[in-house]
Amino acid sequence: METRPDLIRVEKLTKKYNHGQVVALHENDLTVKRGEVVAIIGPSGSGKSTFLRCLNLLEKPTSGHIYFDGVDLADRSVDINLHRRKMGMVFQHFNLFPHKTVLQNITMAPVTLKLKTPAEAEAKAKQLLERIGLPDKINEYPNMLSGGQKQRIAIIRALAMEPEVMLFDEPTSALDPEMVGEVLDLMRDLAKDGMTMVVVTHEMGFAREVAERVIFMDSGSILEENTPAELFDHPQNPRTQLFLSKVL
Amino acid sequence: MWWSNLFTDMSPASFFNFSFLPKYGVFFIQGIEYTLMLAVVSVLLAVIPALMLALMRLSKNKLIHAISGAYIALFRSTPLLVQLSIIYFGLFGVINIPRYSLFGFVDISRFIPGVVALALNSSAYVAEIFRAGILAVDKGQTEASRSLGLSAWQTMRLVVLPQAIKNVLPALANEIITMVKESSICSTLGMAELMFGAKAVASSTYITLAPYTLAALIYFCINYPASKGIEAIERRMRRGDKA
Numbered sequence: 001m002e003t004r005p006d007l008i009r010v011e012k013l014t015k016k017y018n019h020g021q022v023v024a025l026h027e028n029d030l031t032v033k034r035g036e037v038v039a040i041i042g043p044s045g046s047g048k049s050t051f052l053r054c055l056n057l058l059e060k061p062t063s064g065h066i067y068f069d070g071v072d073l074a075d076r077s078v079d080i081n082l083h084r085r086k087m088g089m090v091f092q093h094f095n096l097f098p099h100k101t102v103l104q105n106i107t108m109a110p111v112t113l114k115l116k117t118p119a120e121a122e123a124k125a126k127q128l129l130e131r132i133g134l135p136d137k138i139n140e141y142p143n144m145l146s147g148g149q150k151q152r153i154a155i156i157r158a159l160a161m162e163p164e165v166m167l168f169d170e171p172t173s174a175l176d177p178e179m180v181g182e183v184l185d186l187m188r189d190l191a192k193d194g195m196t197m198v199v200v201t202h203e204m205g206f207a208r209e210v211a212e213r214v215i216f217m218d219s220g221s222i223l224e225e226n227t228p229a230e231l232f233d234h235p236q237n238p239r240t241q242l243f244l245s246k247v248l
Numbered sequence: 249m250w251w252s253n254l255f256t257d258m259s260p261a262s263f264f265n266f267s268f269l270p271k272y273g274v275f276f277i278q279g280i281e282y283t284l285m286l287a288v289v290s291v292l293l294a295v296i297p298a299l300m301l302a303l304m305r306l307s308k309n310k311l312i313h314a315i316s317g318a319y320i321a322l323f324r325s326t327p328l329l330v331q332l333s334i335i336y337f338g339l340f341g342v343i344n345i346p347r348y349s350l351f352g353f354v355d356i357s358r359f360i361p362g363v364v365a366l367a368l369n370s371s372a373y374v375a376e377i378f379r380a381g382i383l384a385v386d387k388g389q390t391e392a393s394r395s396l397g398l399s400a401w402q403t404m405r406l407v408v409l410p411q412a413i414k415n416v417l418p419a420l421a422n423e424i425i426t427m428v429k430e431s432s433i434c435s436t437l438g439m440a441e442l443m444f445g446a447k448a449v450a451s452s453t454y455i456t457l458a459p460y461t462l463a464a465l466i467y468f469c470i471n472y473p474a475s476k477g478i479e480a481i482e483r484r485m486r487r488g489d490k491a
Contacts, residue, residue: 058391085397095392099410108406109396154392161396 006067007165007196008032008055013064015050015220020062024050026220027064032165037197039207039228042217043243048200051217052169055198056080056087069164085113088158092170094150096142102129102153103138106160121160128156132186148179152186165196172203204247208232216240265458272449272459278353279445280466285354286434286441287427290366291374291420297367298374303404305379316375323372328365329433335365336437353440362434366427374423381416382408418482425471425478432467442466 008031015025025047032038040048053059055066057073057080066073068083097105106128107121116124129135132152142150151171158166168187172180184206191197191210201207207214208228216224216231216239224237232248235241258265304316323331340361347357385408393403435444446463450456 056395058395081394081397081399084395087395089392089395091388091392093388095386095388097389097392097407099414109393109398112402112406113397158396 004033004035006031007034007036007069008198009065009067010055011065011067013051013054013066014062015047015054015059016062023220025054025061028217028220028222030215030222030225032196032198034164035194035196036213037191037195037199037211038213038215039211040198040200040215040217041202041204041207041243046217047220048215048217049169052167052198052200055167056084056089058089085109085115085161086164088155088161088163088166090151090155090158090166090168090171092173094142094147094154094174096150096154096157098142101139101141102134102145105142105153106157109157110160115161124160125156128159129153132156146179147175148182151175151179151183155183155186155190159190165198166190168197168199168201170200170202172201202247204232204244216243218243260453260455261457263457263461265455266462268449268453268455268459272453275445275449276442276462276466278440279442279463280470281351282354282359282439282441282444283428283431284470286359286362286366286431286439287424290363290431291370291424291427293363293367294370294374294423295420298371299378301371301375302378302382305375306382320372320375323369328369328430329436331369332362332365332433332437335368336361339364355440358437358439362431362437362439366431366434369430370423370427373426374420377416377419377423378412381412381419384415385411414485418478418485421478421481422475425474428471429467 010028010030012027012029013025014023014027016023028051030038040051042048050059054061055068055073057066061074064074068087071078071083073080073083097108100108103122103125106125107116107118110116110121110124111118126135126138129138132155134149134152137145137149137153142153145153155166155171171187172183175183180203184203187197187199187206188210199207199211211228213225214228214231215222216235216237218239224231224235224240226236231240232244235244258267301316301319304312305320307313307316345357345360347355349355350359389407389411390403393407394400398406431441432443434441435447438444440448442463446459449459453459
């Protein structure tokens with residue numbers, strides 16, 4: 001099992017705001033193996049979203065290294081656009097493009113970046129829409145869709161780039177309760193297919209069931225990481241214990 | 249005809265002494281056309297430079313940012329009449345435009361300097377409209393696009409600008425209305441727009457007030473319905489929005 005190669009290796013990742021006055025992340029290390037599903041949990045304001053957003057440089061780290069496939073993304077000479085193609089991201093608020101149809105949302109990036117011809121991209125989009133059971137929405141605009149449908153389409157929009165890792169930033173936090181299930185089902189499906197996933201989430205049930213490893217963060221630091229069974233049932237750090245006693 | 253004696257008893261200073269109409273009505277018709285051409289052409293010409301100014305204003309490069317800022321400040325902090333005079337006598341004192349009449353009444357040696365001055369002025373205002381429109385597009389849109397690997401420019405072109413431009417269309421239409429009014433200043437440099445027509449009629453008929461009343465009525469009848477129409481479109485757009 002542990003013969004899988006590292007896909008992401010984070011070393012001493014630090015993020016400060018306001019000229020160093022606010023420390024959002026303090027010297028965090030993390031390794032994600034190819035095919036691994038890692039869940040990041042913690043109280044709000046703990047830095048878990050910032051950590052995730054540093055992985056594809058939506059936030060620029062103040063110091064530290066992020067090795068993705070062996071390349072240090074924090075190195076300024078690296079063309080981040082090339083590496084972001086391989087890192088799909090799913091946002092809390094979906095961020096579908098409202099002026100484009102579902103099909104255009106999915107095909108825009110692969111076609112613009114000339115990774116696929118329009119015909120290939122459309123075929124791939126249809127196949128992905130089929131997979132999530134929404135083939136009839138192909139020509140709809142996002143404002144005609146429910147929250148759960150939007151988020152599932154945001155997920156396949158990222159998948160259309162054929163990424164090597166998927167980053168999820170609280171993907172179900174903005175959803176009505178009855179729509180959480182359909183999004184988690186799709187994510188569970190992806191995990192089963194062997195997709196490497198890093199998931200910031202408040203869904204403890206999902207983290208326990210799907211993640212191979214759970215990370216607990218608080219005040220900008222990774223305080224504990226373990227298998228879900230160990231972390232949820234035998235938390236070591238007092239702050240992990242306190243947090244879990246409140247949310248479980 | 250029944251109305252041919254309608255105004256004969258009116259004083260030359262009366263608000264509604266429109267007795268000049270049968271003879272001089274054509275001044276007003278051509279004036280409306282000239283005014284609308286000035287307003288529409290200058291705002292359309294302003295769109296591209298305004299977009300560039302707005303993008304420059306949002307640039308992280310300090311020099312580019314400052315150049316755009318200086319342009320906008322200069323044109324927004326000096327009177328249009330002064331700008332018009334400097335451009336007319338300065339810039340177009342050097343550049344010679346042949347006297348040639350479009351449609352028989354638009355002398356391009358005056359029309360072009362007027363349009364250039366209005367467009368330069370308008371681009372400063374439209375730049376601010378675009379800048380606000382770009383900033384109003386949710387940051388998540390940019391993040392989603394960049395996370396897919398698109399460059400900053402591809403993101404601007406394919407994701408941000410289409411949404412920004414849709415948002416600013418009403419403001420842009422309002423800018424045309426502003427220009428319909430502001431362009432009356434061009435009468436001072438002999439451009440035969442609506443205000444110039446009114447002045448010409450007043451001085452050749454000695455009817456001192458009514459030509460201006462008529463001009464005011466015409467300006468109002470163009471601008472008021474237009475602004476109401478824009479408001480209605482704006483309301484409908486807001487209802488259809490929200491992704």
